[in-house]
Amino acid sequence: MSEQPSIFDILGPIMIGPSSSHTAGASRIGYIARQLLNDKPVRAVITLYNSFAKTHKGHGTDRAIVGGILGFGPDDPRIRQSFELGKEEGLEWEFKFVGDSARFHSNTAKIRLEGAGGGKVEITGASLGGGRIKIQEIEGFRVDFTASMHTLVVIADDIPGSIRNISGAIADRGSNIANMFVSRSEKLANMVIEVDQPIDKETLKRIESFPWVKFARRVEPMVEGSSRYEK
Amino acid sequence: MEFNYLSDIVEYCRREGKDMAQAMADYEMKNKGLTREQVYDGLKRILLVMEESVDQGMTQQVITPSGMLNNWAKTVAGAQVNTLGPALKMAAARAIAVGEVNACMGKIAAAPTAGSAGILPAVLVTMMEEHGTTRERLLDALLVTSAVGLIFAKNSSFAGSEAGCMGETGSAAAMGAAAITYLLGGNEEQILEAVGFALKASMGLVCDPVGGLVEEPCTTRNAVGVANAFVSAQLALAGIKSLIPADEVIAATKEVGDLMSPRLKESGQGGLANTKTGREIQKRVFATVRAQKG
Numbered sequence: 278m279s280e281q282p283s284i285f286d287i288l289g290p291i292m293i294g295p296s297s298s299h300t301a302g303a304s305r306i307g308y309i310a311r312q313l314l315n316d317k318p319v320r321a322v323i324t325l326y327n328s329f330a331k332t333h334k335g336h337g338t339d340r341a342i343v344g345g346i347l348g349f350g351p352d353d354p355r356i357r358q359s360f361e362l363g364k365e366e367g368l369e370w371e372f373k374f375v376g377d378s379a380r381f382h383s384n385t386a387k388i389r390l391e392g393a394g395g396g397k398v399e400i401t402g403a404s405l406g407g408g409r410i411k412i413q414e415i416e417g418f419r420v421d422f423t424a425s426m427h428t429l430v431v432i433a434d435d436i437p438g439s440i441r442n443i444s445g446a447i448a449d450r451g452s453n454i455a456n457m458f459v460s461r462s463e464k465l466a467n468m469v470i471e472v473d474q475p476i477d478k479e480t481l482k483r484i485e486s487f488p489w490v491k492f493a494r495r496v497e498p499m500v501e502g503s504s505r506y507e508k
Numbered sequence: 509m510e511f512n513y514l515s516d517i518v519e520y521c522r523r524e525g526k527d528m529a530q531a532m533a534d535y536e537m538k539n540k541g542l543t544r545e546q547v548y549d550g551l552k553r554i555l556l557v558m559e560e561s562v563d564q565g566m567t568q569q570v571i572t573p574s575g576m577l578n579n580w581a582k583t584v585a586g587a588q589v590n591t592l593g594p595a596l597k598m599a600a601a602r603a604i605a606v607g608e609v610n611a612c613m614g615k616i617a618a619a620p621t622a623g624s625a626g627i628l629p630a631v632l633v634t635m636m637e638e639h640g641t642t643r644e645r646l647l648d649a650l651l652v653t654s655a656v657g658l659i660f661a662k663n664s665s666f667a668g669s670e671a672g673c674m675g676e677t678g679s680a681a682a683m684g685a686a687a688i689t690y691l692l693g694g695n696e697e698q699i700l701e702a703v704g705f706a707l708k709a710s711m712g713l714v715c716d717p718v719g720g721l722v723e724e725p726c727t728t729r730n731a732v733g734v735a736n737a738f739v740s741a742q743l744a745l746a747g748i749k750s751l752i753p754a755d756e757v758i759a760a761t762k763e764v765g766d767l768m769s770p771r772l773k774e775s776g777q778g779g780l781a782n783t784k785t786g787r788e789i790q791k792r793v794f795a796t797v798r799a800q801k802g
Contacts (some may be wrong), residue, residue: 281510281539284532285550286656288619288650291557294610295722297622330721332776334794335574337613357613406667408618490634 290408293352295320299329299336299385302404305499306386307345309412309424310400313494321370326385329404330374342386343370349410350499379418382413398494404412416492418467419460426455428496429481434489435466443490446483447472449465465491509538513658513755514703518696528686528696529648532655551647557617558606558629564614565605574612574793576723581605584731595638596738600731602630606729620657620666623673623715623722624680626730629655631684632735635691636734645691650791653689655684656703659755664762668715668774671765677726677733678710678761684737689744703751705740707757716779719790725780 290300311318316461323342325333335338337356344359345351347366355362363370382403389399400415411423415430422428429447433439444454446469456471476495484493511517536547564570565581572578585601585621592600602628610616616625632649635641641649657666660679665671671678685702694702710733718724744750750757771778780786 281535282658283540283546284536284651284654284658285554287654287661288551288554289617291553291615291617292622294615294616294625295613295617298614301622335719335721340613346706354615406669407621443773461664482773 283305286393286407290351292408293337293341293354294335296336296491297408298404298406299332299338299455300341300356300459301351302384302406302410303329303336303386304341304345304349304351305408305410305424306400306402306404306412306498307342307388308348308350308499309345309402309410309496310388310390310398311346311348312496313398313400313415313430314390314392314398314409316394317366317394318368318390320391321346321368321478322373322389323370324375324387326375326378326381326387328383328488329386330376342388343368346370346390356471369378369412375452386416401405414482415467418462420467420469422471424496425498427473427475427498429468429470429472429484430492430496431468431470431490432492433466433468433487434491435461435464436489439466439487439489440468443468443470443484446480447476450477450480452476452480509535511535511655511658512662514655514700514758515753515755517655517659517790518700521696527648528650528655528690528699532651532658548560548647551650554617554619554650555632555646557615558619559633560635561606561609561614561616561625562602562629565607565609565652566765567708570605570608570612570614572608572723574611574698574719574721574723576718576721576789576793577608577611577727579608580727580790581608584650592735595654596636596735598637599630599738602633603627603734604727606630607723610729611721611723619653620661620668620679620683621668621676623668623717624724624730624733625674626727627677627684627725627733627737628687630734631687634734639690639691642693649691650689652699656683656686660758663755663758665765670773671761672715672768672773673713673726673729674707674710676715676763677729678707678709678713681710681732681733681736681740682706684734685740685744687742688737689768692745694741694745698708698744698747700754701748701750702740702744704752705743705759706763707754708750708752709736709740711761712768714768714772714779716772716781717774717776719728719793720774720776720781721793724789730745751778
């Protein structure tokens with residue numbers, strides 16, 4: 278039996294208005310970019326595509342994405358003041374707009390973040406309606422995940438045994454892998470691994486310690502009241 | 509545990525000797541591995557946000573950034589000439605209240621969507637205020653609305669871009685009608701009749717918001733959606749039958765949604781959005797917004 282919808286997919290999400298796709302979903306994409314950066318963001322370049330590009334102002338899409346980058350969940354009223362709060366936090370951002378792109382879903386945002394520690398990350402995500410999103414690209418790799426589960430994203434040298442070592446590190450901590458997606462480009466492999474339990478720091482450290490791992494980050498599922506990175 | 513049609517849920521109720529709220533509590537507990545308490549805690553959070561959003565719109569200044577909505581909920585509540593009984597008048601005002609709060613980037617529960625978020629809070633708060641329904645009962649009523657929403661989502665769509673406003677305020681009105689019927693003692697069959705009436709009244713309703721904003725006509729459609737919910741529940745409780753069964757009405761909404769032109773489904777290019785005045789408002793609103801942001 279396939280996964281059945283929850284009654285809370287129907288009743289909810291609890292969110293800051295006005296639009297579940299253009300506000301709540303947009304903030305989630307920003308929030309996931311922040312989690313993947315795993316650092317205090319200092320600079321953001323945000324490209325909005327298609328419907329996002331055309332109607333972002335009326336829906337607060339821009340404020341929602343900046344709010345997400347600041348770590349505000351979709352139900353956090355601070356989204357309304359995200360521009361002011363972002364400036365206070367020392368975040369600089371720039372929006373670009375691409376009105377018509379057949380390559381992307383109608384509500385798509387590409388976010389490039391730079392952190393205070395020099396780290397960088399670039400993701401592309403689409404907002405599907407009802408606050409649901411899917412991440413479609415990370416660092417140029419095609420991916421496809423919804424961040425509705427605990428998710429681990431790894432980019433590594435494409436060497437034999439890499440998948441076995443990473444899944445082993447997760448299994449050793451007693452976690453169950455629910456889904457795993459692998460894509461390859463040139464000599465690198467990208468793995469997106471969805472896990473039933475939270476991925477703890479030790480597991481992440483162990484995976485990062487493999488010399489062939491270039492990038493390992495975790496994304497936690499979005500729940501109500503999930504704002505993080507409080508001052 | 510899987511429900512694909514409203515008739516599956518009714519059959520479960522009959523087999524297990526449970527009402528629709530209990531059936532949905534079972535569904536959520538079994539599928540998501542939750543305790544009853546966890547399910548009800550989730551429902552309480554939704555109800556709390558619903559009540560707060562009504563309260564905010566009824567008591568605070570709500571003028572949307574576009575200027576299109578300006579304290580309409582309070583205006584309706586304070587109307588001197590009344591065509592409706594006090595319950596329905598206040599229900600309409602409450603639906604507008606949530607719409608205004610939503611358009612002002614306030615906190616709402618998107619149930620089923622943000623654009624239709626006024627209908628269920630207006631129904632539930634009105635049942636509490638006018639019929640003395642307890643919050644515990646309202647939580648059960650929310651479970652009943654989730655039954656309708658679940659089946660609608662599976663066989664039709666909540667997305668304005670797929671099913672027009674029929675999928676948003678239409679499905680919300682059907683969920684509200686089910687809640688009212690349930691709370692006033694209707695049985696499973698009557699709940700389904702109410703769903704049928706509400707959806708038939710919304711059949712083919714387009715999604716044509718001016719400037720693409722969730723304001724005009726969404727807010728007043730929420731108010732009329734509440735009336736649809738109460739009227740549909742009244743008919744069902746009186747014992748009238750929807751000649752087309754609710755599951756078939758839902759299937760028809762899917763067919764109608766598919767047949768509707770994309771221009772009439774949240775494109776901002778058809779219907780009211782495409783009227784002379786609609787276009788003028790769009791130009792004015794976006795010019796102001798740009799100016800504000802320098």
